[in-house]
Amino acid sequence: MTGNVDEFRAYRERMNDLILGSGNLTITRFFALDTRAYEPGALDVATKELLGLVASMVLRCDDWPRTTSSSKPSPSRSSWAARS
Numbered sequence: 001m002t003g004n005v006d007e008f009r010a011y012r013e014r015m016n017d018l019i020l021g022s023g024n025l026t027i028t029r030f031f032a033l034d035t036r037a038y039e040p041g042a043l044d045v046a047t048k049e050l051l052g053l054v055a056s057m058v059l060r061c062d063d064w065p066r067t068t069s070s071s072k073p074s075p076s077r078s079s080w081a082a083r084s
Contacts, residue, residue, distance in 0.1 A: 019027055038048050 016031070020031060038045055038052075043051075
């Protein structure tokens with residue numbers, strides 16, 4: 001397990017260096033915004049990290065309802081959007 005995390009971190013660091021080394025001003029500003037978002041402010045850093053984790057789960061893990069409950073089908077994204 002630790003090897004996977006170390007590999008991921010090394011890959012992410014290489015890719016960040018490659019992306020930031022491209023000299024694209026928009027990407028550089030986006031990375032700066034992401035970094036500054038996690039600085040202490042109105043919310044503490046731990047709360048911001050937890051909110052980031054929750055947002056990642058909601059936005060990226062749309063398969064988990066199908067894999068955790070076989071008794072009923074999970075709603076599609078469009079049906080969730082229609083309820084909002």
